[in-house]
Structure formats: structure tokens, C-alpha cells
Amino acid sequence: MTQPGTPTGSTTPPTTSPAPAETDHPISEPTAPLWFGDRSGQRYPGATAPTPPSWAGSGPAAPPTTPPSSQSSGARRVWPAVLTASLLSAALASGGTYATVRAADGNATSPSTASSAASPAGSSAGAQQIRQVNPNAPDWTATAATVTPSVVAISLQVQGGSAQGSGVVIDSSGHILTNNHVVDGAVEGTIEVTLADGRKYPATVAGTDPSTDLAVITVKNPPSDMKAIAMGDSDALKVGDPVMAVGNPLGLASTVTTGIVSALNRPVTTGDSQAQYGQQQTEPVYTNAIQTSAAINPGNSGGALVDANGKLIGINSSIASTGSNSGNIGIGFAIPVVEAQAIATQLIASGKAQHAYLGVTLRDGEATDGSSTRAGAQVGEVSPNTPAQAAGLRAGDVVIAVDGTPVESRDSLIAKIRAEQVGSTVKLTVIRGGARQDVSVTLAVRPATAG
Missing domain, CATH: 2.30.42.10 (PDZ domain)
Known part of the structure; x- marks a missing residue:
């Protein structure tokens, strides 16, 4: 049995015999490793990661973010000997808009399109001709400022150590939507929520749904200024749409990364039958997922995937990885918000969800x-x-x-x-x-x- 926090390097090849199975249960083994992006290095072996299409693009580039040296050993204690310097140095996806330069009149222009020709008649002599490359480019600064107050860091104690993940505030009553695997196996009374401004509050589990890997936790005595995220429509997404992932990767709270929707309706299977965090996971998770190039790393699970307007379109849950690389490789998956909302409503009402x-x-x-x-x-x-x-x-x-x-x-x-x-x-x-x-x-x- 795999020890908590110990990565596994391979998975079992797929079953080739045509054994039948209920629609709600697996009959084949996974074909490629996939791991959940939480708990700072804890990987869930045994997931099916589809081969990405050759046309899948990647997000726009921006200067990489380097964690400060004071955080090189992690923001908080997690599984012993798991959060390593090499893991912290995993490449983070970055994003932004096109590079610009400033013209004499203060307007932005692309270096590749700024004209050096003589000014048109009627313009100021010597003024640079301006052409806007993409007037509809996302304002990621505004998006981040809008979304980060609604995304929280979650920490808890589990058998054998501590764990962490992310969550999204969905109403003013203190309900936070996250992944089931983030809070699964939590020692009672140990769940703590940290808001973007650093305030910490205890929380309890309102309900969990292992089959969709979703859960709702409730903040005790939530503050009156707790900000719920705006809900979007995952059914309206198109491949190529710009997106931002917000969460708590590697203990680095309120981290944002950008990319695009790489694919839609991507079938992703995660989970295995090994005992994890003191509990037996007997049911795999099947997700009709949003695939994104926005960087998702351990600790991002349960966090927000939002559109350029800052509206929630998905709950980040897992990434594809190779046997030699347990960090982001540009293939992440999120549970569509339409499904997540339906499950969350049931969990808040009764603690359970029907399927x-x-x-x-x-x-x-x-x-x-x-x-x-x-x-x-x-x-x-x-x-x-x-x-x-x-x-x-x-x-x-x-x-x-x-x-x-x-x-x-x-x-x-x-x-x-x-x-x-x-x-x-x-x-x-x-x-x-x-x-x-x-x-x-x-x-x-x-x-x-x-x-």
C-alpha cells in the first residue's frame, strides 16, 4: 500500500477484456497517471488522462513568478518530506496580454505594429501612428482583483499529517465549494479557512459527494463582508476562450495563472481502490471536464476557474502528469460549474446528492x-x-x-x-x-x- 505522500511512478495498463460494468462503475484500469492538485504533493494514482489534441493551444506568456526564498519550504507544514524545493520550483503557467510600448501621446501600441512612416495629413508632426492590436484583450489585473477575495485556502489535519487545498465562496452564508478529495478524511474540528486578506475561520463539512469529487464546507460565524463569487455558464464556453485559475498551490495563497480552454467535454477518470487518508476510496470519479492550459499545481484543487469577466466556470480538480513530472505540464481539468452548482445545492440542503x-x-x-x-x-x-x-x-x-x-x-x-x-x-x-x-x-x- 502506498504511504501517504509517496508518489507512484506508474499505473496499471488498461483492461482489454470486454467485462461489463454499470454506468456508475469502472471496468478498466487507467492508462496514464493523473493526480489531484491538492495537499502539496499527495498524488492520487490511477487516473485516465486522454491524449491531448495536437491543435490544443497554450495561454499567452508573461514574466514567470518566482516564490520568495522565505517560502521555499512551503507556507505551512504538510505531509512530511513531501514539499521539496524541486516541487516548489515547478514551472508555473503565466499569462497576460500582448506586449506594448508607449507612444508620445501615452497610448499603448504593439512594437510589431507601430508605424514609423510619416504621419497622415492632419495629425501632429512627428507623432507615432497607433494601431490597437486587440482592444478586447482580457484585463487580467481587474479579473484577479475581482476574484481573489472569493477564493480561500483550506487547511486541515488528516491521518498521518496535515493537508491543504482551495475553495470558492458561493454565498453570503459562509458556504464554500471545494473538491471532496480536499476534505476527505479530515480529523474532526481541524478544518480551517483562510480568506484572501489573511483572516482565519474554523469550518465544518456540510456535505460531500465522492462520485463527482465535490464537497461543501461551512465557515463558522462567517464575516459580513465575505464575498461570494459571480456564477458563469460553463455550457457557453468555447475552445480557445481565455480563463484564469485562482487558488492555493503549494501553500502560495491567492495565486493566479492564465491560459485558455483547451478542450471541452473531456472524459477524465480519477481514483483507485487504495486506502487513502485512512479511508477506502471504492468509487472512481468520472468528470465531463473542461481542459485548460492554465497552470494547476498541488493545492489548486477546489479553487476557481473563471472567465475573463471573473465569473466562475469550473472547479479545478486534477491535472495530467508524466511518470517523471508530478507538476503542471499544461493539461489541467476542471468540473464544469453547471454540474458543480447542482451538486452544491443538494449538499447544502441535505448533505447528500442524487445522481x-x-x-x-x-x-x-x-x-x-x-x-x-x-x-x-x-x-x-x-x-x-x-x-x-x-x-x-x-x-x-x-x-x-x-x-x-x-x-x-x-x-x-x-x-x-x-x-x-x-x-x-x-x-x-x-x-x-x-x-x-x-x-x-x-x-x-x-x-x-x-x-
């Missing part, structure tokens, strides 16, 4: 689609008295899309179903007998006996 349920076993599969072959999620068995049976799904059907969004694997379909709300109706595009057809399914509450 949508299809009622089939699944495996990765392929089907002939005209003159081509399409990958998808192949139905193994359809359970009786389930939404799938009521909709007419059949064993052997290969699901290739949900509401028009492509499905390329079993994990992809599971992630998309989990992102839906109970009672919603979705359109599954399936290939049956070599022909496409659409099947409408009204999703029900996942039974407690569904594994």
Missing part, C-alpha cells in the same frame, strides 16, 4: 457508420425497470453521442450521464445494425443498490 441513472452495463466498442467506423460506448446488458429499458435501448447498441455531443468510449458516456440532473431527458444517438437512430431517455435517480 442520474441509465441502467446499463457498458464497454468500449465500435460500430460501422456508413463507410467509416465509429468508436463509442457499447451496451452490454440492459437492466429491467430502468430508464434504458423504458427507452428501448438494446444490448449491442453503440452510443456515439449524447444530445449531439460525441461519445467515444464507455468513460465518456458515464461522465456525460453523471453530469445530467435527475429527471432530465437526453437524446442518445446509437448505431444499431449498421444504422443510426436517436433514442430519448428520461434519467431516473440512481438506486442505492446500483453498486
Whole structure:
């Protein structure tokens, strides 16, 4: 069993046999390491990180940030012998707008576009001609000033040491949205929230949802000036949109990094069956994630991913990593805010969350689609008295899309179903007998006996 804080260098190859599994449970092992970005170095082995597309861009560059030497050993005590100088020196993604120079009239201009030609008729003699390169470039300074008061640092005690992560203030009652793995295994009475201005408050767990890796904690006697973040719309995102990640990486509170939305609807699977922090994680997490190039490092988990207007669009949760690099490599993942809001509302109300349920076993599969072959999620068995049976799904059907969004694997379909709300109706595009057809399914509450 892996000791707390000890990185693992490899994962188990994927299972190739077509063993069936409930939509809510895995049947294959991960294919590439992926780790959660919290607790200053504690890695969760066993996650599936998809190969990024060759066209995925990266965020704009700005001067790198170097932590002060006084913080080279971490802002607070974490897992013993985990927070090392090499980890602190991991490259941080930076961002900004285009470089500018100042003209004689005080306006900004790009060095590559400033004209040295004679001034047009009617202009002041000798004045430099100005051309604005991108008048809509994000004002990251304003965005950071707006968002950082709503993002907190979370510290706690767990079995064997201390831990830390990030959280987002979502209302004036002191509710903070974070990742389940940030507070999982917390010793009772040890959770502490630090606001951006340094004030500290004790907090308790309002509710957790391991299957989506979300949790809500409540600040005791929250201050009246506690600022809730503005909510955005993750469904409106487009690939290439600029984003900012805000959190507490490596104990460095209120750290901001910028990048872009690298991909949407990226199926990401995290978690394994090893005992972690004194608890047994028996259920993996499936996320229909936002992929971003904004730097996410240990401690960022539970923090905010916001758009250029400072509106919350996702909760940072995990990153892809190589066996030799446990830090940021420009591939991070966030839980879309539409899903996170729905879960948080339930956790605040009852401490628990309900999940949508299809009622089939699944495996990765392929089907002939005209003159081509399409990958998808192949139905193994359809359970009786389930939404799938009521909709007419059949064993052997290969699901290739949900509401028009492509499905390329079993994990992809599971992630998309989990992102839906109970009672919603979705359109599954399936290939049956070599022909496409659409099947409408009204999703029900996942039974407690569904594994």
C-alpha cells in the first residue's frame, strides 16, 4: 500500500477484456497517471488522462513568478518530506496580454505594429501612428482583483499529517465549494479557512459527494463582508476562450495563472481502490471536464476557474502528469460549474446528492457508420425497470453521442450521464445494425443498490 505522500511512478495498463460494468462503475484500469492538485504533493494514482489534441493551444506568456526564498519550504507544514524545493520550483503557467510600448501621446501600441512612416495629413508632426492590436484583450489585473477575495485556502489535519487545498465562496452564508478529495478524511474540528486578506475561520463539512469529487464546507460565524463569487455558464464556453485559475498551490495563497480552454467535454477518470487518508476510496470519479492550459499545481484543487469577466466556470480538480513530472505540464481539468452548482445545492440542503441513472452495463466498442467506423460506448446488458429499458435501448447498441455531443468510449458516456440532473431527458444517438437512430431517455435517480 502506498504511504501517504509517496508518489507512484506508474499505473496499471488498461483492461482489454470486454467485462461489463454499470454506468456508475469502472471496468478498466487507467492508462496514464493523473493526480489531484491538492495537499502539496499527495498524488492520487490511477487516473485516465486522454491524449491531448495536437491543435490544443497554450495561454499567452508573461514574466514567470518566482516564490520568495522565505517560502521555499512551503507556507505551512504538510505531509512530511513531501514539499521539496524541486516541487516548489515547478514551472508555473503565466499569462497576460500582448506586449506594448508607449507612444508620445501615452497610448499603448504593439512594437510589431507601430508605424514609423510619416504621419497622415492632419495629425501632429512627428507623432507615432497607433494601431490597437486587440482592444478586447482580457484585463487580467481587474479579473484577479475581482476574484481573489472569493477564493480561500483550506487547511486541515488528516491521518498521518496535515493537508491543504482551495475553495470558492458561493454565498453570503459562509458556504464554500471545494473538491471532496480536499476534505476527505479530515480529523474532526481541524478544518480551517483562510480568506484572501489573511483572516482565519474554523469550518465544518456540510456535505460531500465522492462520485463527482465535490464537497461543501461551512465557515463558522462567517464575516459580513465575505464575498461570494459571480456564477458563469460553463455550457457557453468555447475552445480557445481565455480563463484564469485562482487558488492555493503549494501553500502560495491567492495565486493566479492564465491560459485558455483547451478542450471541452473531456472524459477524465480519477481514483483507485487504495486506502487513502485512512479511508477506502471504492468509487472512481468520472468528470465531463473542461481542459485548460492554465497552470494547476498541488493545492489548486477546489479553487476557481473563471472567465475573463471573473465569473466562475469550473472547479479545478486534477491535472495530467508524466511518470517523471508530478507538476503542471499544461493539461489541467476542471468540473464544469453547471454540474458543480447542482451538486452544491443538494449538499447544502441535505448533505447528500442524487445522481442520474441509465441502467446499463457498458464497454468500449465500435460500430460501422456508413463507410467509416465509429468508436463509442457499447451496451452490454440492459437492466429491467430502468430508464434504458423504458427507452428501448438494446444490448449491442453503440452510443456515439449524447444530445449531439460525441461519445467515444464507455468513460465518456458515464461522465456525460453523471453530469445530467435527475429527471432530465437526453437524446442518445446509437448505431444499431449498421444504422443510426436517436433514442430519448428520461434519467431516473440512481438506486442505492446500483453498486
